[in-house]
Amino acid sequence: MSTTPKTLSAAHGSTVRSAYRVAIVGAGTVRGKEVAQVISDRNFPSADLKLLDEDDALGQLETAGDEVTFIQNVSPEQFERVDFTFFASNPASTLKYWKSARDAGSAIVDLTAALEDQPDAMIRAPWIERQRALSLGVQLQPGPAVVAHPAAVTLALLLLRLQKAGTVLRAVATVLEPASERGQKGMDELHEQTVNLLSFQTLPKNVYDTQIAFNMVARYGEQAKPTLASTQERILRNYKSIAGGEASIPSIFLVQAPIFHGHAFALHVDMAQPSSVEGLTKALEGEHVSISTGADESPSNVNAAGHGDILVSVAQDEDQPSSFWIWAAADNLRLSAANAVECAETMAASRPQGKIQ
Numbered sequence: 001m002s003t004t005p006k007t008l009s010a011a012h013g014s015t016v017r018s019a020y021r022v023a024i025v026g027a028g029t030v031r032g033k034e035v036a037q038v039i040s041d042r043n044f045p046s047a048d049l050k051l052l053d054e055d056d057a058l059g060q061l062e063t064a065g066d067e068v069t070f071i072q073n074v075s076p077e078q079f080e081r082v083d084f085t086f087f088a089s090n091p092a093s094t095l096k097y098w099k100s101a102r103d104a105g106s107a108i109v110d111l112t113a114a115l116e117d118q119p120d121a122m123i124r125a126p127w128i129e130r131q132r133a134l135s136l137g138v139q140l141q142p143g144p145a146v147v148a149h150p151a152a153v154t155l156a157l158l159l160l161r162l163q164k165a166g167t168v169l170r171a172v173a174t175v176l177e178p179a180s181e182r183g184q185k186g187m188d189e190l191h192e193q194t195v196n197l198l199s200f201q202t203l204p205k206n207v208y209d210t211q212i213a214f215n216m217v218a219r220y221g222e223q224a225k226p227t228l229a230s231t232q233e234r235i236l237r238n239y240k241s242i243a244g245g246e247a248s249i250p251s252i253f254l255v256q257a258p259i260f261h262g263h264a265f266a267l268h269v270d271m272a273q274p275s276s277v278e279g280l281t282k283a284l285e286g287e288h289v290s291i292s293t294g295a296d297e298s299p300s301n302v303n304a305a306g307h308g309d310i311l312v313s314v315a316q317d318e319d320q321p322s323s324f325w326i327w328a329a330a331d332n333l334r335l336s337a338a339n340a341v342e343c344a345e346t347m348a349a350s351r352p353q354g355k356i357q
């Protein structure tokens with residue numbers, strides 16, 4: 001698998017064709033719905049948006065841009081003449097259908113991490129690629145774009161920015177994981193556990209195999225897949241890939257929090273030289289980062305919900321003048337969907353110009 005995008009398509013903001021055919025596999029999932037919303041918000045030039053899924057989601061009405069459409073059954077025939085396919089369901093579904101989409105000529109954007117080990121896949125985070133000012137070329141037949149874990153994107157953007165304030169000697173991050181990273185089933189189980197605890201009933205444990213309601217855990221039960229440890233490993237692996245050795249590698253500790261939506265981060269950094277809150281704040285400012293200065297604006301997963309930016313506040317360590325705490329929150333679903341759609345935008349130069357295929 002390639003880890004550095006050496007031959008990607010045109011840079012952010014390049015001219016694209018007037019219209020494309022787009023399919024979302026997993027359109028009924030929380031990730032799929034967010035991708036559809038971002039496609040609409042960014043005015044992605046799609047003349048035909050296919051909403052595809054399996055089982056329970058079939059026949060559901062969903063909004064696609066200004067239109068309301070049905071979710072259809074996913075099948076190989078659905079990928080004919082499709083320019084871009086977003087896989088937003090689960091790894092098993094992605095592995096089942098992605099080759100059909102590829103063989104039909106579609107560019108692949110994977111939000112499930114199922115294709116991370118494919119030889120021609122690239123871990124992508126356009127936010128980070130712009131921050132690193134990568135020179136992106138055109139690849140006529142790009143391999144799958146695997147969207148980096150949202151926690152990896154957040155940490156990479158913050159630590160790359162901090163370099164403008166000086167050398168980061170060490171970074172330690174505690175990452176609070178929301179239930180939405182496990183999809184609708186994960187959120188449903190958190191809700192059911194909460195209700196059952198308050199009514200003194202047995203807790204469902206099909207997703208996490210442990211109690212997460214009113215609880216903080218660093219390890220799931222033995223039957224839970226994927227494990228929390230494997231997710232932590234993926235965050236660090238994706239971070240190293242997208243940061244490209246240009247930022248300090250943080251020590252990461254992942255905790256499952258009893259929250260439905262949005263990542264929260266406690267990031268401690270040791271700087272090589274004494275600095276100031278103002279200096280670090282100025283370094284962090286920029287695209288996709290919103291600085292909070294007042295108590296009423298403190299970053300939280302609630303404030304971050306539906307927000308396109310990473311919310312950040314900075315405080316100095318009282319005992320160490322060169323050490324700082326950065327508290328941040330980000331909408332994990334919106335961040336992943338935004339990077340996924342931007343992946344498609346940068347891959348647009350590989351699609352034929354003119355009319356729809």
